[in-house]
Amino acid sequence: MTQRVVEGTEVKHYAPVNYGRRVVRWRVGKLWFKSDLRVVGVCLILAAVGIAVFLFSLASGEYRISLPQLMQALTDSTESFTRTVVVEWRMPRALAALAFGAALGASGAVFQSLTRNPLASPDIIGFSAGAYSGALLVIIVISGNYLQVAAGALVGGLITAALVYLLAFKRGVQGFRLIIVGIAVSATLSSINTWLLLTTDLDTAMMAAVWGAGSLNGTTWTQAGVGSLLALGLLLVILLLAHTLRQLEMGDDAASALGIRVEPVRLLMMLLSVGLVAVVTAAAGPISFVALAAPQIARRVAATAGNSVVPSALMGAVLLAASDYVAQHALPMMLPVGTVTVVIGGGYMIWLLVREARKNN
Numbered sequence: 001m002t003q004r005v006v007e008g009t010e011v012k013h014y015a016p017v018n019y020g021r022r023v024v025r026w027r028v029g030k031l032w033f034k035s036d037l038r039v040v041g042v043c044l045i046l047a048a049v050g051i052a053v054f055l056f057s058l059a060s061g062e063y064r065i066s067l068p069q070l071m072q073a074l075t076d077s078t079e080s081f082t083r084t085v086v087v088e089w090r091m092p093r094a095l096a097a098l099a100f101g102a103a104l105g106a107s108g109a110v111f112q113s114l115t116r117n118p119l120a121s122p123d124i125i126g127f128s129a130g131a132y133s134g135a136l137l138v139i140i141v142i143s144g145n146y147l148q149v150a151a152g153a154l155v156g157g158l159i160t161a162a163l164v165y166l167l168a169f170k171r172g173v174q175g176f177r178l179i180i181v182g183i184a185v186s187a188t189l190s191s192i193n194t195w196l197l198l199t200t201d202l203d204t205a206m207m208a209a210v211w212g213a214g215s216l217n218g219t220t221w222t223q224a225g226v227g228s229l230l231a232l233g234l235l236l237v238i239l240l241l242a243h244t245l246r247q248l249e250m251g252d253d254a255a256s257a258l259g260i261r262v263e264p265v266r267l268l269m270m271l272l273s274v275g276l277v278a279v280v281t282a283a284a285g286p287i288s289f290v291a292l293a294a295p296q297i298a299r300r301v302a303a304t305a306g307n308s309v310v311p312s313a314l315m316g317a318v319l320l321a322a323s324d325y326v327a328q329h330a331l332p333m334m335l336p337v338g339t340v341t342v343v344i345g346g347g348y349m350i351w352l353l354v355r356e357a358r359k360n361n
Contacts, residue, residue: 103276151282238309245307
């Protein structure tokens with residue numbers, strides 16, 4: 001073991017432990033933290049990939065920008081056409097892709113940990129549909145602005161979460177029952193959403209339908225800035241409570257024995273995750289399958305025993321940013337990013353179902 005002290009922070013590096021894996025512990029004041037070195041490495045790589053995709057998104061398009069021009073536009077405050085293209089037109093969308101992808105990845109990690117099921121995600125068990133219903137009502141009834149749509153999405157998501165929780169509650173909430181009830185509620189809400197689109201005027205229906213596919217087209221600084229700040233705040237709260245997910249993954253009885261108040265903690269984590277989904281839905285519509293795929297891909301890359309929030313968030317950011325780049329530049333015509341994530345997520349879900357079926361045989 002080696003020990004090093006840097007600016008009041010004591011860091012201890014340990015030889016391979018924890019079944020052959022290296023871990024590092026550090027202390028800030030009286031608090032001790034521990035991290036798996038492989039997980040740290042994976043997070044750094046994912047962060048680097050996310051930054052690279054972000055920069056490619058800023059430089060790509062009909063008006064191509066070289067790397068020196070891009071760096072000058074980002075660092076020089078002088079008004080120019082290049083700076084307008086980069087900062088005002090492209091950056092809000094690129095930033096929103098990273099922030100919203102991280103929000104969806106973290107939300108999926110929480111739901112999969114709570115249900116102990118790799119097929120659980122907000123878009124599968126109805127919370128995305130609930131947020132979409134709330135936002136759709138605001139769009140159709142009052143033609144609301146972004147903040148009103150965000151409020152409608154949040155209220156719709158919370159009402160759906162409460163309904164699913166109450167219907168699934170029977171001496172506690174079991175993961176399988178929560179998923180089944182959520183699928184039923186999602187199907188009902190999808191039918192209601194279709195009815196709303198069919199009964200409104202054509203222009204509103206077309207606008208809502210495009211937005212409902214999950215799109216970052218026309219993302220403004222208001223949407224990207226407010227959405228990113230809200231997502232960051234919710235993510236920080238989830239990170240503070242992330243240790244409870246590990247204990248809940250061991251089962252309700254084991255978590256209770258360790259002093260966890262199972263149902264209040266589960267409900268709080270569900271509400272925080274619904275908040276993340278509502279933030280994304282309000283700005284970009286329901287973007288499917290990122291919350292489903294990101295935690296499982298991150299889990300396999302980092303080789304962790306369960307879903308971790310930080311790797312899942314970073315993987316979600318990379319997936320959505322890369323999908324948005326493909327939707328903008330790699331296809332003959334520009335498509336909503338939700339179309340690309342559905343293709344990727346659908347293929348991943350088929351692979352996951354086949355893998356689980358083979359494992360059980």
